[in-house]
Amino acid sequence: MKRRAILAFMLDRPGVLNKVSMLIRKKMYNVDTLTVCSSRVPGISRMTITLQEDDIAKVTQVIKQLEKFTEVISAKELDTQKSYWREAAIVKLEVDREHLTAFNGRYNFEILEKKGKDVQIVQIAGSTVQIDTFLDEVGRENIIEIARTGVAAMEK
Amino acid sequence: MTGKEKLLAALKEKGIKYIFGYTGGTIMPVFDEMDKTKDFQFIMSRHEQGATFMAQGLSRASLSTDNPQLGACMATSGPGAMNLTTGVADAHMDSVPMLIVTGQVATGVIATDAFQESDVVGVMMPICKQTYMPLHADEIESTIHEAHYVATTGRGGPVLVDIPKDVQNESVSPQYRFDVKGYRPVLPGYLYHPTPDREPLDRAIKMINKSVRPLIFCGHGVINSNAGKLLQQFAEKVNIPIAFTMHGLSALPSDHPLSLGMMGMHGTVEANKAVMEADLLIAFGMRFDDRVTGKLNEYAANADVIHVEIDPSEIDKNVATSVAINADVLRTLRVLVDDPLLTYKPRRRWFKQIDEHRKVMKKELQAEIDTGVGDTGTLLMKTIVDRLSKLTKGKDLIVPDVGQHQMMAARFYSYQTENSWFSSGGAGTMGCSLPMAIGVKLARPQERVWSISGDGGFQMNIQELGTVMEHNIDIKMLLFNNGYLGMVRQWQTLFFDGRYSGTPMQNPDYGFIAQAYKIPYLKVEEVKDIAPALKKAIKQKGPILIEFVCDPTEVILPMIPSGGGFNDMIVTRPPKEKSASKKKRKVSKS
Numbered sequence: 001m002k003r004r005a006i007l008a009f010m011l012d013r014p015g016v017l018n019k020v021s022m023l024i025r026k027k028m029y030n031v032d033t034l035t036v037c038s039s040r041v042p043g044i045s046r047m048t049i050t051l052q053e054d055d056i057a058k059v060t061q062v063i064k065q066l067e068k069f070t071e072v073i074s075a076k077e078l079d080t081q082k083s084y085w086r087e088a089a090i091v092k093l094e095v096d097r098e099h100l101t102a103f104n105g106r107y108n109f110e111i112l113e114k115k116g117k118d119v120q121i122v123q124i125a126g127s128t129v130q131i132d133t134f135l136d137e138v139g140r141e142n143i144i145e146i147a148r149t150g151v152a153a154m155e156k
Numbered sequence: 157m158t159g160k161e162k163l164l165a166a167l168k169e170k171g172i173k174y175i176f177g178y179t180g181g182t183i184m185p186v187f188d189e190m191d192k193t194k195d196f197q198f199i200m201s202r203h204e205q206g207a208t209f210m211a212q213g214l215s216r217a218s219l220s221t222d223n224p225q226l227g228a229c230m231a232t233s234g235p236g237a238m239n240l241t242t243g244v245a246d247a248h249m250d251s252v253p254m255l256i257v258t259g260q261v262a263t264g265v266i267a268t269d270a271f272q273e274s275d276v277v278g279v280m281m282p283i284c285k286q287t288y289m290p291l292h293a294d295e296i297e298s299t300i301h302e303a304h305y306v307a308t309t310g311r312g313g314p315v316l317v318d319i320p321k322d323v324q325n326e327s328v329s330p331q332y333r334f335d336v337k338g339y340r341p342v343l344p345g346y347l348y349h350p351t352p353d354r355e356p357l358d359r360a361i362k363m364i365n366k367s368v369r370p371l372i373f374c375g376h377g378v379i380n381s382n383a384g385k386l387l388q389q390f391a392e393k394v395n396i397p398i399a400f401t402m403h404g405l406s407a408l409p410s411d412h413p414l415s416l417g418m419m420g421m422h423g424t425v426e427a428n429k430a431v432m433e434a435d436l437l438i439a440f441g442m443r444f445d446d447r448v449t450g451k452l453n454e455y456a457a458n459a460d461v462i463h464v465e466i467d468p469s470e471i472d473k474n475v476a477t478s479v480a481i482n483a484d485v486l487r488t489l490r491v492l493v494d495d496p497l498l499t500y501k502p503r504r505r506w507f508k509q510i511d512e513h514r515k516v517m518k519k520e521l522q523a524e525i526d527t528g529v530g531d532t533g534t535l536l537m538k539t540i541v542d543r544l545s546k547l548t549k550g551k552d553l554i555v556p557d558v559g560q561h562q563m564m565a566a567r568f569y570s571y572q573t574e575n576s577w578f579s580s581g582g583a584g585t586m587g588c589s590l591p592m593a594i595g596v597k598l599a600r601p602q603e604r605v606w607s608i609s610g611d612g613g614f615q616m617n618i619q620e621l622g623t624v625m626e627h628n629i630d631i632k633m634l635l636f637n638n639g640y641l642g643m644v645r646q647w648q649t650l651f652f653d654g655r656y657s658g659t660p661m662q663n664p665d666y667g668f669i670a671q672a673y674k675i676p677y678l679k680v681e682e683v684k685d686i687a688p689a690l691k692k693a694i695k696q697k698g699p700i701l702i703e704f705v706c707d708p709t710e711v712i713l714p715m716i717p718s719g720g721g722f723n724d725m726i727v728t729r730p731p732k733e734k735s736a737s738k739k740k741r742k743v744s745k746s
Contacts, residue, residue, distance in 0.1 A: 011345060014289075015281060022282050057472060064469035070286050070306060073345040 001052035003032070003128075004059055005085055005153045008047045008066050008075035009039060016071045020047065023065055029053075033087070033150030044073065050085075050151045078153050085153045088125040091135070092144040094118055100138070107134045119144065159293035160189040160324040162334075163257070166300035168195045169336055172228045172255070174214060174598055175199070176207035178239075180232025181272055182259030185324040187230075199594070199627060202619035204231045206591040208243020209617070212252050213595020216578045217553065219253060219308070220382040226308060227595060228255040234272030237318070238279065242585055244314045245283040249582025250403065251376060251467075253312035255303055256280070262322040263291060276318045285313030293326040297334045302341045310348040311467040312380060347468060352483035352491060360438075360462045360479045361497050367436035367460075369506045370396045373419070376403035376581075377441015377466060381486035384408045384574045387440060389493050395500050397510060399427040401442050403581050406571035410550065416510065420448040421716050422563040425727060426513040428714070431456055432722045433509065438462045441485040444474040445582065454721035464488045517714065517727055525568070528683035530707025531736035535683065537561050537636050537706055541568040543686045544606065544634070547694065552604040555579065555596055555631075557589035557613035560642035563712040565608050573603070587616025593631045594623060604632065604694070611637040611663050621673040624699050632693040633675075637663060638706040646711045649730050670701045681705045709736050 010016050017036060024031050032050045039046040053059050059077055066075040078085075093100075096118045100111065109124035124134055128151060135143065157165075163186060167175075176199045179187045190196055201207035211227025218225045231237050237258040247254045261270040277287045286306045290299045299317055307315040364370060378387050384407035391398050391414050399419040400407070410417065419427035431437070437459045442448070449455040452474060460478040463471050464485055471480040481488055492498060521538070524530075528539040541564045544552075550572035556562040556579045571577055578596050580588040593607035614635050624631065636642075641659040648656050670677035680689045680702060693700045715726045 015277065015287065018278070019281060026282060057476070061469070061473060064471075064473075067345075067347060068467070068469045070343055070346050 001030070002054050003080075004051055004053055005078040005080075005083070005151060006049045006051070006059070006063060006066070006075060007078050007153060007155075008049070009073045010045050010047060010069070011071040011073065012038070012043050012045045013071050016045070016069070019069055019071070020049075020066065027062070027065065029058075029062055035150040035152055037152070048151055048153045078155060083153050083155045085127060085151050086125060087128055087131060087149050087151050088123065089131050089146060089148040091122045091124065091146045093120050093122060093138060094142050094144055095120060095138065103134065103137065109134065157328050158189075158324070159290075159296045159319065159326050159328070160186045162293060162297045162328060163300060163319065163324070164189055164193055164195065166297045167228065168193075170226065170300065170304045171224070172226060173197060174225070175228050175230055176201055176210040176595070177230035178204050178207060178232070178236055179230075180236045180259065182233040182261055182321045183230060183236070183257075184232075184259070185321065186257070186259065186319075199598070199623060201591065202622045203617065204229075204236050204239035205243050205587070206617050206620040206623065207231065208240050208247065208254070208256070209588050209591035210595040210598075210623075211254050212243065212247050212250075212588075213555070213578060213592035213597075214599045215253050215312075215595075216592070217575065217596040218599035219312070220379060220575050221600070224308075225599060226253055226255055226304060228257065230257045232259045232272065233261055233276065234274045236272075237276040238274060241279060241283065242583075243588075244280060244316070246580050246583040246585045246588065247314040248283045248285065250580065251312045251380065252314070253307040254314040255300075255307055256284075256314060256316045258316065258318045259324070260289065260318045260320040263320045264322065266320065277316065280316045280318075283314070284316045287316045287318070289318045289320070290323060291320070293323055293328045294332050296323070298339070301336075301339050302343070305341045306343070306346070310346075310350075349468070349482050350466065350484035350487055352464070352481050352488045356479050356481045357488070357491060360481060361492070361495055363436060363460055363462060363479060364394060364396075364438065365497065365499060368503070369434045369509075370394075370436040370438060371430050371434040371459075372396050372398040373401065373437055373439040373442055374398050374404035374407050375401045375440055375442025377464075377485045378404055378407040379575050380441065381466075381484050383440070383486040383489050386486060386489040386493055388412065390489050393493060393500060394498055395503055396438070397430060397507070399423070399430060401445070401448055402566055402579070403577070404442065405566055406573065406575055406577040408574070409572050410570045411572075418566050420445075421450070421718070422567065422712050422714070424567070425516040425714055425725070426510055428716065428722050428725060429513040430510055431459075434459045436460050436462070438464075440464045440489070441466070443467075443470045446474075449474060450716045450724075451719060451721035454723065520729070528686070530710045531732045532707045532709055534638070534705050534707040535680070535686070536710050537564040537704075538568045538710070538712075539683065540634070540636065540686055540704055540706075541565050541608075544690055545569040547687060547690050548604065552576065552606055553578065553596055553600065555589050555593040555605060555607045557607075557609040558584045558586045559610045559613060560646060560710070560712050561608055561610050561636045563643075567712070586613035589613060590617050590633065591620045591623070593633075594620065594629050597629050597631050605630070606632045606634060608634045608636065610642055611635065611639065611661060612641045615664075618669070621669070621675060625673045625675060628698050630698050632696075633699065633701045635666060635701060635703045636706045637666070637703050638708040638710070639663060640708045642708065642710070645708060646715075649709070649711065649733070650715070650726065651717065654733065666701065666703045676700045678702045679705070709733050
């Protein structure tokens with residue numbers, strides 16, 4: 001299934017996030033991540049939704065349904081080739097420090113804290129794929145807890 | 157000035173005269189104020205759901221006329237507001253503008269599970285076009301103005317304003333100003349694009365001129381934008397037949413030579429066959445509901461689709477379009493009617509083909525109508541509707557409930573008056589007819605209004621007879637009593653081997669009910685008595701209830717089974733039921 005990102009700008013009014021999440025449930029869209037932050041303009045929020053969908057007609061429907069909300073000012077799909085998609089994660093890992101040094105330079109990560117002998121809290125940022133491969137390489141069996149932010153995206 | 161005063165001032169400013177509803181703890185301050193102003197006629201429904209359908213009736217019947225009135229209803233918090241939901245969801249499905257004002261518990265106790273507190277905004281959000289909860293008296297006036305704008309522009313819909321009790325009583329701040337005349341809503345994200353773009357119009361015109369077997373679809377949007385006459389002009393100009401969605405009925409006369417009648421699940425053979433054979437569909441103000449299309453992957457496989465629709469999210473939703481025109485139907489038709497490039501074509505072969513389809517079932521249906529009684533020896537609904545149509549010359553306002561009788565009213569009444577069909581379509585809410593007829597009558601008091609219900613639906617809002625009695629609302633209520641939930645029974649006959657689970661119903665004595673509400677009542681059991689009873693209703697000043705003892709084995713055909721394609725259309729009657737001749741069904745005696 002193709003992964004897609006929709007970027008929407010909307011008025012920062014109560015209930016907007018509720019409406020969007022209800023829409024996702026009602027129309028049974030296959031949503032992976034949803035991130036909301038304030039935009040450059042006060043009173044306007046920026047929302048990035050990523051979803052798995054091969055059918056372009058369905059993606060168009062998501063966009064049209066979003067645009068239908070009175071509060072939504074604009075919504076469009078981001079071209080994967082022409083935009084940056086990034087997320088961050090905080091991971092509590094049961095590994096020793098030497099195990100992590102092997103990844104230096106290859107991944108954009110930082111050790112935030114060393115807890116006990118072999119527990120590290122690591123912060124990593126990058127594309128979803130980068131974070132996934134980092135976790136694969138570190139060894140997913142070593143993950144104690146993970147917090148991912150979801151995708152923020154921007155056109156080039 | 158307080159919030160409640162500002163609320164009522166704004167409602168008055170927006171031309172609202174009728175308020176339907178039911179009072180209660182958290183809306184009392186507004187009711188108290190309303191009584192002082194004398195600006196509104198309050199119509200008390202006997203259940204909040206009734207108020208929503210009365211408001212719908214007012215909106216549906218008046219918004220496209222010279223005297224548009226937005227249906228408004230009011231209820232208290234908690235159960236009052238929750239009782240509104242069915243009628244609100246119904247309005248949302250059918251794009252009916254409506255304003256709902258609910259009282260809410262005071263801001264100080266919101267979210268504490270206070271007495272009669274419920275999350276009204278949360279519940280209403282998915283079934284409203286927009287929801288508001290003003291938290292200061294200063295916000296109320298602008299909220300009502302914005303709500304009115306949102307409800308009545310573009311694709312209409314219900315809008316909720318939930319006002320906490322303390323905000324109703326709060327005084328506006330000393331620096332409060334509101335410029336009523338200069339007010340313009342600030343809605344940067346609101347989609348409202350009434351004027352058609354030239355580029356798709358040009359493509360549409362080329363496509364229409366090229367088409368050999370074109371077909372026009374007339375949807376609810378034609379009525380909502382008051383474009384029936386223009387659609388007729390357009391169809392005559394290019395000589396293209398017209399099929400109607402259920403809510404498109406009455407946009408132009410049913411017996412117009414170009415009319416093929418209703419399409420879809422219970423549509424006419426000619427309309428549905430024409431859809432299958434068409435090479436171009438020109439759809440005005442509709443949303444390709446599943447009751448219209450049947451199985452989507454078989455739907456109009458050989459046709460290009462031109463879709464004129466005010467709501468862009470409906471375009472390409474169910475049916476892929478060749479040309480999408482996101483605009484108001486009226487404005488689009490104005491351009492099309494005057495376009496010199498669009499030409500008349502005789503289309504003899506196409507009309508010959510259609511005339512062949514018109515013959516299918518015609519004789520059988522006419523024979524049934526003429527006989528007037530079904531296999532059980534009781535009356536046929538189609539005969540009653542046919543007689544009503546003839547007696548009223550198709551000019552009256554028809555408000556059917558939901559079910560078999562609704563389809564009979566859709567098929568066998570010949571609508572001559574523009575915007576004279578009012579019913580629940582998308583949601584299919586049983587019980588809508590009686591309260592909706594009240595709203596329709598208030599909107600158009602000079603016209604005759606017929607509420608047509610089955611025994612199932614009639615009892616769902618039967619309490620509104622109280623409202624009819626109290627205000628002596630002159631509606632003619634026709635009750636088609638067949639002792640069953642007829643439409644479900646029909647499905648059981650056709651698809652469940654005649655197992656009538658949950659559909660038979662013991663009925664009360666409707667004569668006594670009418671008497672209790674001081675409403676004149678007639679009971680008709682013989683074909684010969686149909687017309688005299690209807691004539692009596694026409695003469696009668698004020699409301700009347702006529703109960704017709706109807707045949708439970710009657711079916712409405714043709715029928716495309718749910719989820720089926722147009723090729724699956726059932727055109728032959730199921731065999732006579734064994735039980736039909738054996739026992740004559742018991743009906744209430746009076």
